[in-house]
Amino acid sequence: MPWLALPFGDARKSSLVRKFKVQGIPMLIVIGPTGKTVTKEARCLVMAHGVDAYPFSEERLKEIEAQYEEMTKGWPKKLKHKLHEEHELELTRSDYYTSDGCNKRGEVWSFCCIECDFDLHPKCALEKNKETKGDTEEEGNTKEGWVCDGEVCTRA
Structure with a gap:
């Protein structure tokens, strides 16, 4: 600390x-x-x-929030995924969750089904979505300058 x-x-x-x-x-x-x-x-x-x-400080917390918002640029707000075909997944702020795709802890952002309490890490959701929908590599990866280790995405 x-x-x-x-x-x-x-x-x-x-x-x-x-x-x-x-x-x-x-x-x-x-x-x-x-x-x-x-x-x-x-x-x-x-x-x-x-x-x-x-x-x-308030200034630091605003900076963090701005970083979180920047992280999602280029990400879809909603998507369908082969691991959860019943409902559309929505990009949602989430303190902590366990990804139903890899069973690892996640935080900050999740692609979530509110009806079923199903969550996917953004990286898992976007990469799997790329594979299943044939999106371009750029659309399927996390935003350039960010690294997602499956648990949390952070600025590279």
């Missing part, structure tokens, strides 16, 4: 627990250099964005 943290067993912990009314752990609260609370939701931000959420 790129941020400073209190060492385990630090004497200041008890006063911070009282100040922030900590009910349980893990809990991550970000305090800025001036002592002002930046966010009490840092744990959720780290769960959603990893260390990329640092420094947890």
Whole structure:
């Protein structure tokens, strides 16, 4: 983690627990250099964005959202897929899911069937779609500059 943290067993912990009314752990609260609370939701931000959420500012979160939107340029909003022919799959924001195509965890974007709770990683959905529909290689791959390892797509 790129941020400073209190060492385990630090004497200041008890006063911070009282100040922030900590009910349980893990809990991550970000305090800025001036002592002002930046966010009490840092744990959720780290769960959603990893260390990329640092420094947890509104500006940084807007940058992350812009990156997520950029990631989808050129992707279809809906598609049919041979692994789920019953319904159309829709490009959907998703915190965490398990891809029904490869049984690996995914996050951020999914091609999802709301009716059946069926999810595919974008890379799996687009590559399989390329194979089954005969799309061009450019249309079937993830956007240039992004790498999808089956679990999550990230900027290359």
